[in-house]
Amino acid sequence: MSGPFRQFPLDGGSTADLYLLRYDEDGRLRSPVAEQEIKERLAGVGDVFLFSHGWNNIFAQALDRYRSFIGGFIAQRRQFAIPVPPDYRPLLIGVIWPSTSFVMPWEAGPGIAADPEPDGAEARQVEEMLDLVTRSLGPESDPEFVELVDGRAVIDADAALRAAEIVLGALRAEPDPDDGSVPPTAKEFLTVWEALDSGGGATPPADPNDFGVAGDASSGLRAAGGGGFDPRSLLRAATVWRMKARAGEVGARGVGPLVAHILRESGVRLHLVGHSFGAKVVLSALASAAPSRPARSMLLLQAAINRWCFAADVAGTGRPGVHHSIPDLVERPLLTTFSAFDEPLTKAFHLAMRASRQGQPGFAALGDPELYGALGGFGPAGVEGISAVRPAAVPGQERYDLDGGLRVIAVDGGVEIDGRPAIAGHGEVSNPTTWWAMHALTRPD
Incomplete structure (x- = not known):
């Protein structure tokens, strides 16, 4: 896919150009011309936003999610007159990777007792x-x-x-x-x-x-x-x-080299955004890049990854979480959302991902959310002293404190804003609350 796939009008007659990069299940890049064009344009931009979708590989739906988030983000900036850096010239990258053509397995409801409709x-x-x-x-x-x-x-x-x-x-x-x-x-x-x-x-x-x-x-x-x-x-x-394994492979083998190039060969501010298993994509990409300088920001939306991933010591085992170094690779505090209304991540993920009790005295026998829960379902664990839980901020009225020394801020999307949950489901992550969180990370003040 060469050239920008979509252009979003900005104030002053400029545009934010969206490029789409497609990867196969092993992380091999299938859009080399588009990637080369991105690299050639880095000298002329100030900010790069890299997005990864989650449980969804239908091209039209993935593109729709990117357009929804980007469009809402731009409109909210106008609504609240949010300032931008003096050199604000954004370039947008949307990752397309083969996850699955349908919703996350439990998101549509169990449908267990009855036989499936043959054509449904x-x-x-x-x-x-x-x-x-x-x-x-x-x-x-x-x-x-x-x-x-x-x-x-x-x-x-x-x-x-x-x-x-x-x-x-x-x-x-x-x-x-x-x-x-x-x-x-x-x-x-x-x-x-x-x-x-x-x-x-x-x-x-x-x-x-x-x-x-x-x-x-x-x-x-x-x-x-x-x-x-x-x-x-x-x-x-x-x-x-x-x-989950594929997301890691796509991030490390596919997106990681591009992230490394951006951080090594340019001075742009890099912002990483991942939803569901897309969080695993951007986390693995940054970890594998071994960057010479930090990314500017990271926003994880209902991340389908173990909640101990940032811990220096996972549940007293002496093992670090797989992404324990990530907060040090991001300049601003990492924002990660969680919500009690995300049924796949609060009801099923920890069951599917639970490990053996053998050799682990005191571990729960079945699906312990404390040990195996999803970051997007229950928030982070094992990051005491460098993290805090904050209710989702009301757009235009409340701000996140990013200057207090915290490295991880868990945004509780289960709180009500205007009479409804800030994040009402696993896929409901393009809304004023999440756009506002992104603005918190990118605004210069």
Whole structure:
């Protein structure tokens, strides 16, 4: 895609030009001409905004999200007469990467008990998830796995155990790169699978040692309709694992070299914005760039990544979070939103991403949000002393204090503004609250 894909009018007759860069699933750049043009234009711009979408690879929808955020951001500046730097000449980059064609697996609701409509969106999503998962399997296990789950709404415990063994062996055989935790055994995962079949868990119970399902994972299990396990829950969990890994690969291998070039070869102010798994893209890009100077700002919108990612010590394990160095690679405090109204990240993510209890005394048996929760669902953990939680600021009336020595500011999008949540769902991240957060990071005062 050469040349700017879209131009946004600015005051004074200038424009903010949006370039789109497409990457494949391994992070290989598919838009080399556009990238070269971006590099050639760096000498003439003051600010570069790099955006990464999350759970969405339909080109039109990804583009629509970029246009919505950029258009709202520009309009809000005019509305509140927000100042800009004297050399404000922005260039915009939108990353297009293959995540999935549909919403995040749990965002449309579980739909577990009933058979999917053969021609409906649920059926198409199941087909896509099955294709994604089986492409990660070996030639020996692929036919067996397909026979176990294809076209089935319910499978028995023995079949579920074998299906879990196959998928875990292919997609979760190693410790999680974000927090170093070991993967669950297939038997342990059946307990998680049961919880996913029932729609996930909402708020943790009063007893911190009880997270919903107790007992041995091999006995007394039930699922949709009380008669077995729904294969769609396994596919959804496996899709989360694969997309999370892919986001890291796209960020490190694809976007990272461009970020390194921008920070090494120019003096522009670089602003990074990532939504959902797009947060993983921009985090991995900056980490892999090993920049000679910091980026100017980073805004993470409902990030689908472990909440301990910035910690120097993950839950007392002695392991640092995978992105513990990132706050030091950003000039201004990192802003990251979270919301109690983000159902995928508060009800399902920590179940899909939970690790084994083995060798970790005192860890919860199932889906502990404290340990495995999403940054966008529960806010950051393990960053005491350098972070603070702040309610989402009212646009035009309230400001975030970026000069108090904090490195991470968690913006609570669950608070009400004008009678509704500031961030009312996982995908509702282009609104006055998020534009205002971006202005907080980019305005010169």
